[in-house]
Amino acid sequence: MNHNFQQQKVMLNGLSFNLVCAGEEKAPLVILLHGFPECWLTWKDQIQPLVDAGYRVIAPDQRGYNLTDKPKSLDDYRIDVLATDVEAIREYAGCDTFHLVGHDWGAAVAWWYGIHYSNKLRSLTVINVPHPITFTKTLKTSMRQLLKSWYMFFFQLPKLPEALMTLRNFKQLQKGLIHSANTGTFDxxxxxxxxTAWKQPGAITGMLNWYRAAFRRPIRASNLSVTCPTRILWGEKDIALSKEMAQLSTQYCEDVELTYYPDGTHWLTHDHPKRVATEIIRFCDAH
Structure with a gap:
C-alpha cells in the first residue's frame, strides 16, 4: 500500500467499515465505490493521482467485502440501504457535498445515491454500469443481455455458488477476472x-448477497432521474454488459457526458489506470 494511504476502521450504520483514506482533511472529498468481486483495490491506481490533484479520498470496502462487516440478512444488502452507507461516510467525513465515483456494483450504488441524494453531490461518475431503469428494461427486452447476465441468476442459488467460487483456491473466480479482462490486467x-480479501470469513456470501438482495428485495421508486452533473465511462469490450445501455442511461440524466473506451473492458480502472484517473480529476475539477 502507498505510504500516503491510511486504513481506518469506523462504525457506520451499525457496522465496522474499513476505509482507505488519503489526502488533506480539508480538501474536496471524493468517495470511490468498488464492485464485485473486488474491494478498495479497484482504485489503487486512482487514489494517489486524486490526492496529488488536491482531493481528499475515501475508498471503503463496502459491506460484505474484505475487512468490512458482513451482515447475514438480505435486507441489509438492499440498494437503498447500501446508499445510506455512502451517506454515513459523507457525514463521517464532515463534508456537506462531495464527488462520488463508482464501478460495477459501486456504480449501481452511486446511481441510487445520485437519484436520492443529488443535492449532496458535486459530481457523479459511473463506470460500466447503466442507470437502474435502463438495466431493468434491457434485461426484459434483450435476449442478448439476458444471456450475458446468466451469472446473476446462478448467484440466486443457495450455497452452490459459494462452493464453486472457493473451489481450488478460488480458481474459477480468478479465471473469470482474467478471461473478462485485457491480457495482463489482473497480474x-x-x-x-x-x-486475501476473498478469504476473509463470510466474504464470498457477503459479496453474493448483493445479487440476491437485488432479485429478492427489489426497491420501487417513482422518480429516478439524476440532476447532478454526471459522467459515464464505458469500456466497450465489457462481456457482461452491452454498451448500448450506456447511451440509453443518458436519458435519465439532466447534465451528462458519456465517454467510450473502445479497447477497454469491464475493468476500466485497471485497463486504463492513468486515463481513468485523469478523466475523474477533470470532471471533479469542473464541478
Missing part, C-alpha cells in the same frame, strides 16, 4: 491481494 500481485 499476480493484484490477484494475490484479491485472494
Amino acid at each position: 499476480n500481485e493484484l490477484l494475490s491481494q484479491l485472494l
